[in-house]
Amino acid sequence: MALIVQKYGGTSVGTIDRIRNVAARVKRTRDEGNQVAAVVSAMSGITDKLIGMAKEFGENPSEREMDVLLATGEQQSIALVSLALHELGVPALSVTGRQAGITTTGSHTRGRIDAIDPQFMKRSLEAGNALVVAGFQGITPDGLIHTLGRGGSDLTAIAVAAAVGADVCQILTDVDGVYTCDPRIVPNARKLPEISYDEMLELASSGAKVMQSRSVEFAKKYGVVFEVRSSLNDNPGTMVLEEHPDMENVVIRGVSIERSQARVTITGIPDEPGMSAKILCALGDAEINIDMIISNIASDGMARHSFTMHSNDLGKAQAALKPVLAEISGESKIETEAGIAKLSCVGIGMRSHSGVAATMFKALGEAGINIGMISTSEIKIAVTVDETRIEDAARAVHDAFELDKAPA
Amino acid sequence: MALIVQKYGGTSVGTIDRIRNVAARVKRTRDEGNQVAAVVSAMSGITDKLIGMAKEFGENPSEREMDVLLATGEQQSIALVSLALHELGVPALSVTGRQAGITTTGSHTRGRIDAIDPQFMKRSLEAGNALVVAGFQGITPDGLIHTLGRGGSDLTAIAVAAAVGADVCQILTDVDGVYTCDPRIVPNARKLPEISYDEMLELASSGAKVMQSRSVEFAKKYGVVFEVRSSLNDNPGTMVLEEHPDMENVVIRGVSIERSQARVTITGIPDEPGMSAKILCALGDAEINIDMIISNIASDGMARHSFTMHSNDLGKAQAALKPVLAEISGESKIETEAGIAKLSCVGIGMRSHSGVAATMFKALGEAGINIGMISTSEIKIAVTVDETRIEDAARAVHDAFELDKAPA
Numbered sequence: 001m002a003l004i005v006q007k008y009g010g011t012s013v014g015t016i017d018r019i020r021n022v023a024a025r026v027k028r029t030r031d032e033g034n035q036v037a038a039v040v041s042a043m044s045g046i047t048d049k050l051i052g053m054a055k056e057f058g059e060n061p062s063e064r065e066m067d068v069l070l071a072t073g074e075q076q077s078i079a080l081v082s083l084a085l086h087e088l089g090v091p092a093l094s095v096t097g098r099q100a101g102i103t104t105t106g107s108h109t110r111g112r113i114d115a116i117d118p119q120f121m122k123r124s125l126e127a128g129n130a131l132v133v134a135g136f137q138g139i140t141p142d143g144l145i146h147t148l149g150r151g152g153s154d155l156t157a158i159a160v161a162a163a164v165g166a167d168v169c170q171i172l173t174d175v176d177g178v179y180t181c182d183p184r185i186v187p188n189a190r191k192l193p194e195i196s197y198d199e200m201l202e203l204a205s206s207g208a209k210v211m212q213s214r215s216v217e218f219a220k221k222y223g224v225v226f227e228v229r230s231s232l233n234d235n236p237g238t239m240v241l242e243e244h245p246d247m248e249n250v251v252i253r254g255v256s257i258e259r260s261q262a263r264v265t266i267t268g269i270p271d272e273p274g275m276s277a278k279i280l281c282a283l284g285d286a287e288i289n290i291d292m293i294i295s296n297i298a299s300d301g302m303a304r305h306s307f308t309m310h311s312n313d314l315g316k317a318q319a320a321l322k323p324v325l326a327e328i329s330g331e332s333k334i335e336t337e338a339g340i341a342k343l344s345c346v347g348i349g350m351r352s353h354s355g356v357a358a359t360m361f362k363a364l365g366e367a368g369i370n371i372g373m374i375s376t377s378e379i380k381i382a383v384t385v386d387e388t389r390i391e392d393a394a395r396a397v398h399d400a401f402e403l404d405k406a407p408a
Numbered sequence: 409m410a411l412i413v414q415k416y417g418g419t420s421v422g423t424i425d426r427i428r429n430v431a432a433r434v435k436r437t438r439d440e441g442n443q444v445a446a447v448v449s450a451m452s453g454i455t456d457k458l459i460g461m462a463k464e465f466g467e468n469p470s471e472r473e474m475d476v477l478l479a480t481g482e483q484q485s486i487a488l489v490s491l492a493l494h495e496l497g498v499p500a501l502s503v504t505g506r507q508a509g510i511t512t513t514g515s516h517t518r519g520r521i522d523a524i525d526p527q528f529m530k531r532s533l534e535a536g537n538a539l540v541v542a543g544f545q546g547i548t549p550d551g552l553i554h555t556l557g558r559g560g561s562d563l564t565a566i567a568v569a570a571a572v573g574a575d576v577c578q579i580l581t582d583v584d585g586v587y588t589c590d591p592r593i594v595p596n597a598r599k600l601p602e603i604s605y606d607e608m609l610e611l612a613s614s615g616a617k618v619m620q621s622r623s624v625e626f627a628k629k630y631g632v633v634f635e636v637r638s639s640l641n642d643n644p645g646t647m648v649l650e651e652h653p654d655m656e657n658v659v660i661r662g663v664s665i666e667r668s669q670a671r672v673t674i675t676g677i678p679d680e681p682g683m684s685a686k687i688l689c690a691l692g693d694a695e696i697n698i699d700m701i702i703s704n705i706a707s708d709g710m711a712r713h714s715f716t717m718h719s720n721d722l723g724k725a726q727a728a729l730k731p732v733l734a735e736i737s738g739e740s741k742i743e744t745e746a747g748i749a750k751l752s753c754v755g756i757g758m759r760s761h762s763g764v765a766a767t768m769f770k771a772l773g774e775a776g777i778n779i780g781m782i783s784t785s786e787i788k789i790a791v792t793v794d795e796t797r798i799e800d801a802a803r804a805v806h807d808a809f810e811l812d813k814a815p816a
Contacts, residue, residue, distance in 0.1 A: 069487035
């Protein structure tokens with residue numbers, strides 16, 4: 001008998017009929033001889049509706065009160081899914097974030113899970129119940145309701161799995177698993193049977209929409225094996241786990257793309273300590289996430305920094321940089337470029353294989369695609385290209401590494 | 409500076425605009441130099457919508473899960489009212505039943521307040537906040553969410569007022585106060601400036617819709633002075649408090665009516681100990697509330713019991729009584745009458761004045777209205793009449809006691 005945590009997103013519980021489907025799946029999993037704790041999100045649409053009501057009272061509603069308001073969405077779901085399980089004759093209990101023993105830190109609406117006391121859940125599972133746990137929420141040490149922000153329900157599922165000692169955590173979603181690339185762009189993309197935490201992390205931070213980085217990090221930290229699979233069918237999905245020797249011996253696991261990027265280049269910066277920090281702090285203070293960072297010294301002996309960000313942030317970035325550059329030097333200039341996209345190749349095999357960058361750049365070159373910036377990590381090579389060519393670029397690189405073919 | 413608890417029902421927070429009105433009223437009360445804790449219900453309609461969703465999964469949903477589901481209604485209200493207060497520049501905090509320290513006993517969906525630990529509320533008030541407290545909810549000693557059933561928000565308000573030591577508890581509702589009779593029936597009914605707990609209790613249990621008995625009982629037990637007043641205007645309402653010597657020296661405080669009553673009479677019961685108990689237990693087990701009870705001995709030496717109940721319960725009562733009567737005696741028979749209504753005259757002055765019944769019966773007789781059953785308490789005389797004549801009866805009795813005139 002295995003102990004399985006299943007996570008169902010807002011679409012999966014979006015209507016009465018879909019809630020019935022969730023209940024049927026939980027029952028099936030139990031009938032196969034397993035214990036089940038289902039972590040559920042709010043019914044799709046509810047959260048947006050509540051946010052809409054809150055915004056009637058001002059554009060920046062108190063985050064403490066937003067937590068109180070938004071946590072009701074999941075609380076409704078857990079009660080309804082429990083009732084649907086009762087209808088099928090399954091003993092089921094709803095479990096709020098508080099009852100799940102989830103304590104949090106961080107600011108309101110963006111909580112981080114600090115600890116879980118799983119006693120209530122363990123006792124209730126041992127008593128023969130299916131549990132239906134509210135995703136996305138916990139309580140602060142002061143006893144206030146605290147939500148976990150975007151992707152919070154995935155995080156809850158991983159954390160609950162760690163706390164109750166689950167054998168596996170199934171993330172049930174609207175995709176079949178993790179693919180070598182988005183199948184809407186690369187039609188011969190292949191579903192991966194397994195992928196390592198590190199690869200999943202790099203893909204998540206490179207635009208793959210399946211899961212947020214922090215949930216993957218949490219799973220890696222606590223060794224929670226999880227599976228990304230479809231809530232609509234019973235096909236096996238993709239197992240995400242620590243890398244192991246039997247893992248498919250490939251160089252590149254997958255390719256991801258991220259659109260709507262922009263580049264900012266600052267020239268004419270004195271080559272002195274602390275200059276980069278000043279620039280990056282100004283962007284951080286303006287809450288701009290920057291992604292690729294490249295620095296070097298130009299022929300005039302001055303430093304030159306380039307970074308990428310979402311193109312929506314470009315105006316904000318220019319405004320934030322203006323006073324800093326005025327302070328640094330009369331020589332420094334900002335140059336910007338929007339309309340670019342990022343292509344990333346990810347794979348733990350890169351560590352032991354050479355020539356990956358060469359293969360990638362050759363494929364892009366043969367497709368007539370110009371490379372802008374390049375940045376690398378131990379298991380990733382990322383480049384920027386013109387946004388109009390990003391799909392061609394993805395297909396060319398996917399082909400070059402023969403990602404459509406299962407490795408021998 | 410006074411500490412005022414205000415209770416707003418579901419209609420008062422039923423739309424965004426009405427929530428704004430509630431916030432404005434709380435602000436006005438604070439601007440007059442008071443501390444305020446507002447107890448709010450769920451937005452009108454939400455509770456019924458949630459019940460409707462739950463019933464999709466069966467007619468008798470788990471009451472534990474209904475509590476989890478329904479408590480979200482008030483949780484949404486407290487957040488939204490707090491945000492509306494912030495919009496007006498008022499520092500405000502939402503307070504769930506749990507944060508209010510309300511612990512409960514009793515079965516799910518019908519909780520009773522057992523105790524309140526007001527520390528969090530007291531601290532938050534002292535810090536200068538307006539509090540917005542969720543009505544209708546608390547937690548069980550096991551930490552489960554527990555709702556208080558019908559009228560639960562009034563009960564919360566009274567209990568919060570007792571716990572924080574409020575100077576007054578204002579029950580803001582869609583009526584202006586407590587009247588000598590329902591003004592829709594008796595157009596010259598007069599709003600009472602004050603009424604004693606005992607009178608309010610008798611009126612509540614006699615069909616006056618303003619408040620449920622248990623909230624009044626709670627207020628009496630803890631000496632909470634409360635005021636029933638309109639949420640739509642600033643008119644003074646009716647103060648409900650312990651009787652005192654200066655209270656208007658009147659015989660009858662008010663007249664209430666209750667429609668859709670039915671009478672069940674059982675004849676031919678052996679005049680032996682335990683017979684009445686058997687009959688009443690059978691009705692109690694069937695969850696039928698009986699109201700007036702009259703027993704006497706008929707000319708044949710057998711006992712004869714009559715009682716009234718809501719006419720909706722008549723069929724259930726006959727079914728419940730059948731086996732009991734078969735067991736008691738072959739002689740016993742059930743006779744039923746629907747289409748009756750109850751008229752009650754209530755007043756603490758009855759204790760010291762004689763002739764009240766005579767005045768009441770004379771008025772009914774002159775109006776040509778036949779009296780069915782009669783029952784009395786220390787401060788109430790109740791009679792049943794044909795339902796078609798109940799409004800005439802109310803007007804005749806109201807006139808006979810000159811309740812439209814303020815006492816000298």
